[in-house]
Amino acid sequence: MKIKCVITDDEPMARKGIKGYVEKVSFLELVGVCEDAVALNNLLREQAVDLLFLDIEMPYINGLELLQSLPQPPKVIFTTAYEQYALKGFELEAVDYLLKPVSFERFLKAVNRAHDLFRSSPQQENADHLFIKAGEKLVRISLEDIVYIEAMENYVSIHTVQTRYVTHATLKSVIETITAPGFIQTHKSFVVNAARITGIEGNIIELGKHQVPVSRSMKDAVMEKILKNRLLKK
Numbered sequence: 001m002k003i004k005c006v007i008t009d010d011e012p013m014a015r016k017g018i019k020g021y022v023e024k025v026s027f028l029e030l031v032g033v034c035e036d037a038v039a040l041n042n043l044l045r046e047q048a049v050d051l052l053f054l055d056i057e058m059p060y061i062n063g064l065e066l067l068q069s070l071p072q073p074p075k076v077i078f079t080t081a082y083e084q085y086a087l088k089g090f091e092l093e094a095v096d097y098l099l100k101p102v103s104f105e106r107f108l109k110a111v112n113r114a115h116d117l118f119r120s121s122p123q124q125e126n127a128d129h130l131f132i133k134a135g136e137k138l139v140r141i142s143l144e145d146i147v148y149i150e151a152m153e154n155y156v157s158i159h160t161v162q163t164r165y166v167t168h169a170t171l172k173s174v175i176e177t178i179t180a181p182g183f184i185q186t187h188k189s190f191v192v193n194a195a196r197i198t199g200i201e202g203n204i205i206e207l208g209k210h211q212v213p214v215s216r217s218m219k220d221a222v223m224e225k226i227l228k229n230r231l232l233k234k
Helices: 012-023 037-044 063-069 083-091 104-119 171-177 216-232
Strands: 003-008 028-034 051-054 075-080 096-099 129-134 137-142 146-152 155-160 164-167 183-187 190-193 199-201 204-207 210-213
Touching (some): 003 104, 037 063, 051 063, 063 075, 096 104, 129 171, 137 155
Parallel strands (some): 003 051, 051 075
Antiparallel strands (some): 146 155, 146 190, 199 204
């Protein structure tokens, strides 16, 4: 299991030090290095990330403020010179809180803790289900029961055979959680379960009583994936 991580710190030497540590740990994969929280926010919109090494005191917006603004933040290990933020960090369910200068021994203890958390997570690779937070409840949804998924600004609506769930998340984050094949993005706001498709007419996909649009720019790629999925099931 590789944990995709990003380092964010406005101090070049701090970034260099953590980067060197990350490169020594086989289960960590560095996918980005950012100079401030603004750059990190931009990266998170484009890149799937499991773990952040996040400084707190940075220009524009600090690490705590950014983390609180994210609908579904990655796991985080704070790396900071300021001990007074420790309580707030743990309130935000940080994996760990490392005070600078960070020794490799202390770093290794923190990332081993992160590794154990990912191993025990209900989201397992190639899982046949996913967990979402609906209100105050954690709900388990079978992937085969999903008909389609729709983005609604800062929320995602998951339509299943039986009901509909709304969760505070991005469509991108939900897509990245679903590791099973057969889910196809047809539009910037829609993902369908190919196994639930009952018909296609023009730029509309029929899923029983539901209809989902296909964007013109994605139509050729969508049709190719649908046909490939159909052929694989024969």
